[in-house]
Every structure is written in C-alpha cells, then in structure tokens.
C-alpha cells in the first residue's frame with residue numbers, strides 16, 4: 001500500500017519535472033504561448049467592387065496584438081475572409097461591414113484569401129498579413 005503511493009508520487013513528480021524542463025529548454029518558440037502586447041489594432045479593409053481585391057492587400061501587426069479587422073464588402077455578392085494559421089474563415093455579406101477579432105499569435109507572413117466562390121477573380125483575391133516582433 002505504502003509502496004504504491006510512493007510510486008505514484010514519484011511518477012507525478014517525474015512528469016512535472018520533465019514538463020518544466022521541456023517548456024524551458026526544448027519547446028520550439030513557435031508553439032509557445034504568446035505574451036499579449038495589450039495593444040488593440042483596428043484595421044479597416046475593403047473588398048473593392050468588381051475587382052476581387054482587398055484594400056489594403058498587405059496588413060501588419062506586432063506579435064501579441066489584438067487585431068480587429070473591419071472589412072467592408074462593396075460587392076453585391078458574398079466573399080469570405082480566410083486565414084488558416086489563425087483559424088479564421090468568415091463570410092462577408094454584400095454591402096456590409098464584417099468584424100473579425102483575433103490575436104496575432106505567430107510571427108511571420110501569412111496569406112489570406114477569399115473563401116467563397118465569388119466569380120472570375122476569386123483565385124486572385126489574396127493578401128498578406130505580416131506579424132513582426
């Protein structure tokens with residue numbers, strides 16, 4: 001009885017110690033939790049009428065920023081805003097503003113694109129989101 005208890009305790013201790021060692025020395029920085037910068041970045045964006053273009057096409061943030069994207073779709077039909085890295089895929093209804101709220105939790109350059117089949121320019125409707133330190 002006593003022995004079993006000691007074994008479990010030792011094992012629990014072992015798990016905790018290896019977990020801490022992993023987090024401190026081995027975990028790749030890209031999967032570590034990000035420190036929120038406390039900054040709120042509001043970005044206004046438009047889908048230009050009948051051009052299959054984002055305006056602006058390139059947007060930027062600093063790591064840890066909370067990004068509030070406000071996208072106005074000028075077209076009379078739906079578009080979609082998708083950026084896989086951040087798990088975003090939102091429908092943009094016609095002649096309306098859509099808000100997308102997320103944390104810039106990774107450093108790098110990420111592509112976003114239209115996720116709703118919308119016509120001849122659908123596959124060109126892409127843009128870049130750049131996150132820096």
Ligand SMILES: [Cu+2]
Nearest residue numbers: 114116118122
């Ligand atoms: Cu589209």
